[in-house]
Amino acid sequence: MLELKGLSKHFGGVRAVDGLDFAVREGEIVGLIGPNGSGKSTTVNLICGVFPVTSGGIAFRGRDITRAPPHVCLALGIARTFQNIRLFNELTVWQNLWVAQNSAKHRKQRGFLGRWVGGRGEARRSVERHLEFSALAKKRDELAGNLSFGEQRRLELARALAAEPELLLLDEPAAGMNAEEVGQLADRIRSLQGQGKTVVLVEHVMELVMGVTERIAVLNFGRKIAEGSPSEIQANRAVREAYLGTGAKI
Amino acid sequence: MDYLYGLAQTIGVHTILGLSAYVVLQTGQVTMAQAAFYAVGAYVAAMLTTVWGVNILLAIPAAAAVACALAGLAGFPALRFKGLMLVVATMALGEAVREFFFNFDYQIAKGDLKVGPAGAEGFRQIRYFYERGWTTAEVAGFIWVFVIGIMALLWWMDRSRIGAVLRAVGEDELAAQSVGINLTAVKVSAFALGGAIAGVGGALYAHYTTHVEHTAFGVVMATFAIAYPILGGLSSVFGTLIAVLFIQGLLIQGLPILIGGELRNLLFGLLILLAMNIRPRGLIDERVARMLRGLFVRSRNA
Numbered sequence: 395m396l397e398l399k400g401l402s403k404h405f406g407g408v409r410a411v412d413g414l415d416f417a418v419r420e421g422e423i424v425g426l427i428g429p430n431g432s433g434k435s436t437t438v439n440l441i442c443g444v445f446p447v448t449s450g451g452i453a454f455r456g457r458d459i460t461r462a463p464p465h466v467c468l469a470l471g472i473a474r475t476f477q478n479i480r481l482f483n484e485l486t487v488w489q490n491l492w493v494a495q496n497s498a499k500h501r502k503q504r505g506f507l508g509r510w511v512g513g514r515g516e517a518r519r520s521v522e523r524h525l526e527f528s529a530l531a532k533k534r535d536e537l538a539g540n541l542s543f544g545e546q547r548r549l550e551l552a553r554a555l556a557a558e559p560e561l562l563l564l565d566e567p568a569a570g571m572n573a574e575e576v577g578q579l580a581d582r583i584r585s586l587q588g589q590g591k592t593v594v595l596v597e598h599v600m601e602l603v604m605g606v607t608e609r610i611a612v613l614n615f616g617r618k619i620a621e622g623s624p625s626e627i628q629a630n631r632a633v634r635e636a637y638l639g640t641g642a643k644i
Numbered sequence: 645m646d647y648l649y650g651l652a653q654t655i656g657v658h659t660i661l662g663l664s665a666y667v668v669l670q671t672g673q674v675t676m677a678q679a680a681f682y683a684v685g686a687y688v689a690a691m692l693t694t695v696w697g698v699n700i701l702l703a704i705p706a707a708a709a710v711a712c713a714l715a716g717l718a719g720f721p722a723l724r725f726k727g728l729m730l731v732v733a734t735m736a737l738g739e740a741v742r743e744f745f746f747n748f749d750y751q752i753a754k755g756d757l758k759v760g761p762a763g764a765e766g767f768r769q770i771r772y773f774y775e776r777g778w779t780t781a782e783v784a785g786f787i788w789v790f791v792i793g794i795m796a797l798l799w800w801m802d803r804s805r806i807g808a809v810l811r812a813v814g815e816d817e818l819a820a821q822s823v824g825i826n827l828t829a830v831k832v833s834a835f836a837l838g839g840a841i842a843g844v845g846g847a848l849y850a851h852y853t854t855h856v857e858h859t860a861f862g863v864v865m866a867t868f869a870i871a872y873p874i875l876g877g878l879s880s881v882f883g884t885l886i887a888v889l890f891i892q893g894l895l896i897q898g899l900p901i902l903i904g905g906e907l908r909n910l911l912f913g914l915l916i917l918l919a920m921n922i923r924p925r926g927l928i929d930e931r932v933a934r935m936l937r938g939l940f941v942r943s944r945n946a
Contacts, residue, residue: 442822468824480819482812484930489808496824510806537930557824 395420395592396441396472396561400450402616403436410436412616413450418561423583423593425603425624428613429637434596435477437613438563442474443467454561469498473559475550477566477596483539487530487549490538491521491556499558521556528552528582544575551582561592568599580606604628612636649780653852655892656787660845661865662872662884663794668838669873670807671831672814674727677718677734678869680741681711681839683861685846687745687761690856693772695752695760700772700851704790708843715839719832738866745858766857770850787848794841798881803937810834814878842869875919877926879933886927890919 396418403411411433418424426434439445441452443464451460459467473494482490495517504517525531528548533541538549547567554562564583568576576599583593583606597603603610604624612620612627614636620627627633661682668675689707692698698706718737725733751760761767773783801807813820813830821827850856872891876883895912903911923929928936 444818444822464818464821465824465826468822474822476819476822480816480822482808482815482819484815485808485811492805493808493812493820493825494823510804510809553823 395422395455396594397453398437398441398450399453401437401440401447401452402449403433403440403445404448409616411440414613414616414618416611416618416621418592418594421587421590421592422609423587423595423607425607425610426594426596426613427598427600427603427610427627428619432613432636433616434613435565436616438474438565438594438596441467441563442472465496468496468557468559469501471497471558471560472563473554473557473561474563475554475565475567477569479543479546479550481538481546481549481553483537485538486535487525487538487541488521488534490549490553491524492517494553494556495520495558497557497559520558524552524556527555543570544572547571547575547579551579555586559591561594562586563594563596565596566598567595568597568602571599576602646780649784651893651897652784653780653787655888656784656791657845657849657852658868658872658888658892659791659885660794660841660848661869662876662888663798663881664838664842664845665869666798666838666873666878666881666884667810667834667841669870670810670814670878671834672817673722673831673834674731674870675722675734675835675838676731676863676866676870677715677737677741678838678842679861679863679865680738681715681842682846682849682865682869683741683745683856683858684714685711685843686850686856686861687748687767687846688843689847690767690770690850691750691760693851694767694770695750695754700847704844704847707847708840711843711846712836712840715842716832716836718839719835720828722835723828723831735863735866738861738863742858742861745861764858766855766859767850768855770854770856772851774854783852787852790844790848794844795881795885802881811878871916873926875916875927877923877928877930877933879926879930880928880936882936883926883928883933890927891916 398414398416401411401414402409414437426437428434436445440447443459443462443466447460451458453459454470454472459470482493485493522531525534528551530545530548530552533545538546541549551567568579571579580602583595586593595603595607607624610622610624610627611618612633619632619636620630622630661678664681665675665678685707688710689703692703692706693700722730722733745761746764748761749763751758751762757769759769809825809830813825813827817827872887873884876885876887895915899911919927
């Protein structure tokens with residue numbers, strides 16, 4: 395579904411991502427892990443078109459999206475969340491989801507005017523559905539900036555889902571969450587798979603990654619150093635060294 | 645009584661000026677070019693009615709269209725600038741337009757009178773209302789039809805998805821892009837709409853003052869244009885109206901009646917500072933705006 399081929403991003407002399415080959419299959423939940431600064435977030439930003447790619451290519455469903463700007467990527471069906479929450483704080487919870495209905499499907503269904511004026515019926519029901527899914531229905535008229543941290547994290551996920559994406563890139567969705575919240579997030583991610591969505595999970599919280607993903611890729615210094623099932627990754631020597639340094643005994 | 649109608653005219657055109665910047669500010673773009681679009685509207689409409697004898701009801705949309713087109717064109721290069729850079733860039737555009745009108749000479753003879761813009765002297769004898777015997781009250785009423793129309797349009801926009809999208813762009817461009825909003829389209833459209841509104845305001849301004857010149861459309865007017873919506877708050881169109889009432893009505897017209905002399909100028913600035921300190925999010929902030937909305941309509945989502 396998503397294919398990265400020799401993807402590189404250099405910031406000056408820094409090779410944030412360096413010749414990364416990686417593929418995501420339809421309906422999969424894959425993890426992308428690695429120590430701080432290993433290029434995980436940069437990879438997400440490259441896929442979404444936030445930064446221009448230095449070299450290499452990205453294909454989504456066989457279509458080259460290497461140079462597609464963010465709004466085009468979203469229209470094609472790729473949505474993301476941010477590592478540091480980036481909500482529209484001055485908009486209500488409800489409006490945060492409302493403005494995110496921009497997929498190709500939405501465009502076609504509602505037409506130009508319907509989309510801009512806001513649409514009744516289906517548009518509203520769809521927002522309600524996502525609020526329900528993220529347990530935010532009671533907060534719908536609250537300003538996003540007034541929500542608690544956990545609620546803001548949930549709203550970010552809901553906002554990404556409001557675009558009805560097929561591929562979801564989650565950039566550290568569990569950062570700062572307590573164990574209970576991480577558990578709820580894991581349930582939510584699994585149920586997304588049930589809805590036929592494909593998820594790429596960039597995460598530091600290992601209990602989440604090991605718990606929900608089927609396959610994990612490990613990055614270090616912008617390169618992929620390992621790929622495999624969670625148990626394979628846990629046993630991998632190169633991965634341990636990347637995280638703990640060489641010579642570490644566990 | 646005529647004094648009050650005159651005041652209503654001033655407040656009306658200044659509200660339109662403020663609202664033209666309101667739309668652009670909502671997208672997070674601080675524009676100092678509104679005075680330029682206002683000037684374009686003023687000159688285009690005045691030339692149409694005075695030089696070519698066009699009906700004012702056609703001249704106003706034409707002025708809006710020209711100002712809109714210019715603003716749309718200005719919107720593209722403006723995309724590359726942010727924050728202070730954009731302020732400087734739009735200010736430069738404003739000055740360029742002002743300089744253009746400083747040098748703009750196009751007069752024709754009409755009876756024993758020469759009419760049309762005459763460079764530094766400005767465009768005198770815009771006698772459309774005068775020739776048709778409109779009273780001050782009628783002109784004020786005419787202006788307020790447009791003020792109310794524009795306010796209604798923006799009020800509706802604020803409540804529709806467009807308003808939410810404009811605010812989303814203003815708040816966080818990266819997040820807005822990532823939820824699929826086309827930044828270029830939204831920012832340029834906001835610029836164009838702001839230009840069109842300024843064009844209408846300029847057209848009305850030219851006709852009620854009967855005389856425009858380039859000095860009026862300088863940095864001071866551009867500053868007022870953004871000061872109204874910033875002081876009034878970007879949550880509701882009523883904020884801009886209230887800020888205009890506060891500055892034009894109370895501070896400029898009201899204070900001299902209450903207090904004479906030097907003290908007034910000092911107080912002018914102090915009162916604006918005070919207002920901004922007490923209400924840092926604008927006179928009409930989101931909380932008040934929601935209350936206002938509640939008065940008119942029961943929340944659809946409640």
